[in-house]
Amino acid sequence: MANYKIIIEGDEQDEVFSTYEDAENYALYLVSCYHTGGKILEMSNPGDYSYDPNDDPEYEIVETDEAVKETDESIRIFQEVVNSPGVYDDDGEYIRCPNCGHGLHYYNGVKTCPECGSME
Ligand SMILES: [Zn+2]
Numbered sequence: 001m002a003n004y005k006i007i008i009e010g011d012e013q014d015e016v017f018s019t020y021e022d023a024e025n026y027a028l029y030l031v032s033c034y035h036t037g038g039k040i041l042e043m044s045n046p047g048d049y050s051y052d053p054n055d056d057p058e059y060e061i062v063e064t065d066e067a068v069k070e071t072d073e074s075i076r077i078f079q080e081v082v083n084s085p086g087v088y089d090d091d092g093e094y095i096r097c098p099n100c101g102h103g104l105h106y107y108n109g110v111k112t113c114p115e116c117g118s119m120e
Pocket of ligand 1: 097098099100101102113114115116117118
């Protein structure tokens with residue numbers, strides 16, 4: 001079964017994903033990083049570098065025979081937890097992780113923090 005990689009602005013990324021959806025989620029994350037980085041660059045070199053917030057880097061998701069790497073496991077689990085149903089209080093607000101404050105999700109029926117992995 002094929003896995004997926006991301007090519008962003010012609011640059012092939014190291015991360016390998018087992019599903020297209022995971023790859024796309026990560027690509028969108030990289031695009032948001034680009035915007036953050038672009039803003040920082042523009043501030044440090046005003047005039048030298050024109051950053052256009054409406055200009056998204058182009059990415060492409062391609063199939064690969066490479067195996068999902070061990071280091072990607074934490075990213076994969078993070079995405080699985082985030083895609084699980086959220087844990088809400090009676091007011092519909094996220095119940096937060098006591099350690100890091102990230103909203104908790106029911107992962108395999110257990111309240112789990114995607115950020116630090118703490119479980120109840
Ligand atoms: Zn946490």
